[in-house]
Amino acid sequence: xxxxxxxxxxxxxxxxxxxxxxxxxxxxxxxxxxxxxxxxxxxxxxxxxxxxxxxxxxxxxxxxxxxxxxxxxxxxxxxxxxxxxxxxxxxxxxxxxxxxxxxxxxxxxxxxxxxxxxxxxxxxxxxxxxxxxxxxxxxxxxxxxxxxxxxxxxxxxxxxxxxxxxxxxxxxxxxxxxxxxxxxxxxxxxxxxxxxxxxxxxxxxxxxxxxxxxxxxxxxxxxxxxxxxxxxxxxxxxxxxxxxxxxxxxxxxxxxxxxxxxxxxxxxxxxxxxxxxxxxxxxxxxxxxxxxxxxxxxxxxxxxxxxxxxxxxxxxxxxxxxxxxxxxxxxxxxxxxxxxxxxxxxxxxxxxxxxxx
Amino acid sequence: xxxxxxxxxxxxxxxxxxxxxxxxxxxxxxxxxxxxxxxxxxxxxxxxxxxxxxxxxxxxxxxxxxxxxxxxxxxxxxxxxxxxxxxxxxxxxxxxxxxxxxxxxxxxxxxxxxxxxxxxxxxxxxxxxxxxxxxxxxxxxxxxxxxxxxxxxxxxxxxxxxxxxxxxxxxxxxxxxxxxxxxxxxxxxxxxxxxxxxxxxxxxxxxxxxxxxxxxxxxxxxxxxxxxxxxxxxxxxxxxxxxxxxxxxxxxxxxxxxxxxxxxxxxxxxxxxxxxxxxxxxxxxxxxxxxxxxxxxxxxxxxxxxxxxxxxxxxxxxxxxxxxxxxxxxxxxxxxxxxxxxxxxxxxxxxxxxxxx
DNA sequence: TTGTATGCGTTATCAT
DNA sequence: ATGATAACGCATACAA
Numbered sequence: 001x002x003x004x005x006x007x008x009x010x011x012x013x014x015x016x017x018x019x020x021x022x023x024x025x026x027x028x029x030x031x032x033x034x035x036x037x038x039x040x041x042x043x044x045x046x047x048x049x050x051x052x053x054x055x056x057x058x059x060x061x062x063x064x065x066x067x068x069x070x071x072x073x074x075x076x077x078x079x080x081x082x083x084x085x086x087x088x089x090x091x092x093x094x095x096x097x098x099x100x101x102x103x104x105x106x107x108x109x110x111x112x113x114x115x116x117x118x119x120x121x122x123x124x125x126x127x128x129x130x131x132x133x134x135x136x137x138x139x140x141x142x143x144x145x146x147x148x149x150x151x152x153x154x155x156x157x158x159x160x161x162x163x164x165x166x167x168x169x170x171x172x173x174x175x176x177x178x179x180x181x182x183x184x185x186x187x188x189x190x191x192x193x194x195x196x197x198x199x200x201x202x203x204x205x206x207x208x209x210x211x212x213x214x215x216x217x218x219x220x221x222x223x224x225x226x227x228x229x230x231x232x233x234x235x236x237x238x239x240x241x242x243x244x245x246x247x248x249x250x251x252x253x254x255x256x257x258x259x260x261x262x263x264x265x266x267x268x269x270x271x272x273x274x275x276x277x278x279x280x281x282x283x284x285x286x287x288x289x290x291x292x293x294x295x296x297x298x299x300x301x302x303x304x305x306x307x308x309x310x311x312x313x314x315x316x317x318x319x320x321x322x323x324x325x326x327x328x329x330x331x332x333x334x335x336x337x338x339x340x341x342x343x344x345x346x347x348x349x350x351x352x353x354x355x356x357x
Numbered sequence: 358x359x360x361x362x363x364x365x366x367x368x369x370x371x372x373x374x375x376x377x378x379x380x381x382x383x384x385x386x387x388x389x390x391x392x393x394x395x396x397x398x399x400x401x402x403x404x405x406x407x408x409x410x411x412x413x414x415x416x417x418x419x420x421x422x423x424x425x426x427x428x429x430x431x432x433x434x435x436x437x438x439x440x441x442x443x444x445x446x447x448x449x450x451x452x453x454x455x456x457x458x459x460x461x462x463x464x465x466x467x468x469x470x471x472x473x474x475x476x477x478x479x480x481x482x483x484x485x486x487x488x489x490x491x492x493x494x495x496x497x498x499x500x501x502x503x504x505x506x507x508x509x510x511x512x513x514x515x516x517x518x519x520x521x522x523x524x525x526x527x528x529x530x531x532x533x534x535x536x537x538x539x540x541x542x543x544x545x546x547x548x549x550x551x552x553x554x555x556x557x558x559x560x561x562x563x564x565x566x567x568x569x570x571x572x573x574x575x576x577x578x579x580x581x582x583x584x585x586x587x588x589x590x591x592x593x594x595x596x597x598x599x600x601x602x603x604x605x606x607x608x609x610x611x612x613x614x615x616x617x618x619x620x621x622x623x624x625x626x627x628x629x630x631x632x633x634x635x636x637x638x639x640x641x642x643x644x645x646x647x648x649x650x651x652x653x654x655x656x657x658x659x660x661x662x663x664x665x666x667x668x669x670x671x672x673x674x675x676x677x678x679x680x681x682x683x684x685x686x687x688x689x690x691x692x693x694x695x696x697x698x699x700x701x702x703x704x705x706x707x708x709x710x711x712x713x714x
Numbered sequence: 715t716t717g718t719a720t721g722c723g724t725t726a727t728c729a730t
Numbered sequence: 731a732t733g734a735t736a737a738c739g740c741a742t743a744c745a746a
Contacts, residue, residue, distance in 0.1 A: 265651055
């Protein structure tokens with residue numbers, strides 16, 4: 001057995017990292033000046049600024065986040081809190097948040113919360129005193145979690161929450177309506193909807209958009225072809241099966257997220273229904289998954305990455321109010337999974353219309 | 358304008374959180390004893406332990422991670438370092454790491470690194486002094502990153518790295534060979550491979566497994582049907598197009614990850630080639646994507662979640678050496694995207710075999 | 715504009 | 731087994 005290499009794999013002790021004191025000594029000033037420099041205080045002369053900068057560069061000084069956090073009583077962590085659903089949305093938000101934190105001292109920590117979870121959240125806030133918290137849907141709709149943040153004095157952004165800081169919901173409804181209207185304008189009349197969880201306000205908005213479109217074409221009185229899922233692939237597949245067993249069968253299915261739409265594609269394939277030949281399918285959120293299915297999924301693009309980006313900017317204090325240009329614009333993205341209603345389907349419809357019911 | 362609500366949305370000042378001093382006063386002991394209790398020191402009598410426990414519960418005391426980190430010179434963060442490729446693998450590792458950190462004071466931070474990135478990593482380590490770092494493939498193969506960690510005195514686990522702490526590679530090669538052998542045993546003779554990035558050792562191992570299987574059936578001298586991608590869906594699609602334009606066309610394609618395999622499915626669909634009727638397709642890693650394609654993708658399951666879990670356990674010091682039971686076992690998972698070679702393909706092969714070349 | 719003393723909440727060193 | 735005191739590295743009064 002090798003005698004030495006056991007303990008943590010380190011043999012030479014680390015060179016102690018330079019501190020503000022070292023920088024101050026080199027620069028010939030006091031600690032406080034260094035502190036001011038680090039915190040971008042306006043009360044630092046240009047000459048002094050240059051001297052400090054040089055000293056910092058010379059020593060390779062990096063401020064210690066732990067010490068800063070202890071003094072400031074706030075760490076440099078931003079927590080992304082989610083419940084494990086909606087992988088695609090989470091990834092997009094992550095990306096945007098990380099883009100906003102690039103080069104800053106902020107770090108992104110992931111906090112998954114199972115049902116309940118207020119205790120876990122409180123413990124996390126108490127322990128780590130994060131600079132801010134971003135609540136992902138559907139967690140963003142839970143007032144108790146927001147209350148926990150407030151009680152801990154932690155700023156909290158509820159993504160995709162109407163009453164909160166995000167403007168996503170309103171445009172989501174509109175965009176969904178636009179998508180469904182496109183289908184209507186292209187000959188579809190029986191359009192199924194795979195809804196999200198019952199208690200999800202975001203899903204409700206999307207369903208409302210669907211109904212808006214039908215209503216705007218005078219179709220709101222017809223039987224609504226709605227089945228609900230839990231945003232998972234499997235639930236989307238099951239819901240689609242229900243819808244596709246109806247008679248007359250829908251010629252289009254719109255799902256409240258991409259994963260369920262992918263499930264609908266699988267269901268259609270399993271039943272030998274061609275997409276988009278005999279059935280158009282569309283998802284929502286425009287996650288990476290939408291471009292990896294066969295055929296690629298039409299969807300509604302929601303700028304989750306920008307929402308994540310802006311959330312961090314707001315938490316960092318760069319923008320306290322959501323600037324107008326920041327308002328999220330959701331918009332339909334047409335892909336090969338949707339098409340004008342085909343001749344076959346048209347004939348099918350006509351035949352079924354002839355059947356008295 | 359409302360006069361009061363402006364400042365951070367908080368009106369009542371926070372109740373100052375209890376500290377060790379408070380606990381010590383309540384329990385009638387010194388700070389140090391509280392500290393010992395928190396750190397599970399053996400030098401605490403049972404009676405004292407109970408008293409401290411009661412005081413902590415009474416006050417709802419939660420240790421301040423920043424202060425602890427400052428004193429210990431190490432934060433409670435574990436960084437997951439990745440390069441943005443291989444979403445599925447990252448998510449699985451994340452899941453496992455989070456499971457291992459559940460209930461602990463550890464937190465998972467995400468650190469994306471673009472090409473190069475040694476400076477970013479160094480800055481992160483200097484700033485946040487994480488308890489440990491987990492390098493995801495293909496970053497885990499970069500010695501320079503590991504060197505940066507070592508220089509900073511930060512423990513680092515290189516996931517899926519042969520020379521490192523993971524035993525995944527060896528079994529990956531074997532599992533790939535098993536998968537390809539299954540195809541061979543089911544009549545396939547022309548089996549294409551979509552390889553990973555040239556410089557990826559993990560991809561190389563998988564390719565070797567592919568070659569092992571061919572060799573074990575005496576087919577190693579035949580023309581290898583190998584195209585390479587960069588682990589992305591698009592690259593998989595392009596590589597598959599190349600392979601499927603060959604004549605005679607392969608009856609099976611194995612990709613070095615699921616995303617490229619999904620790309621192969623798309624390519625096949627685009628060329629009107631039925632899967633699995635005329636072409637079998639398999640992926641690698643068994644990510645969630647594998648169950649969301651049509652048809653679902655056969656793949657090689659790699660226990661990335663467990664690898665992530667074990668990585669955290671080792672970083673936390675719970676297990677210094679990889680215990681035998683921890684050795685990752687990769688194994689093929691057959692799904693509907695693979696099938697014994699069909700009659701049509703068999704006939705096709707025979708016809709092509711008759712063509713002199 | 716710059717410097718001094720003190721506090722942030724915990725751990726480590728030494729003593730008892 | 732337990733306690734007093736000095737770090738840990740930085741920020742915030744407040745003074746100069």
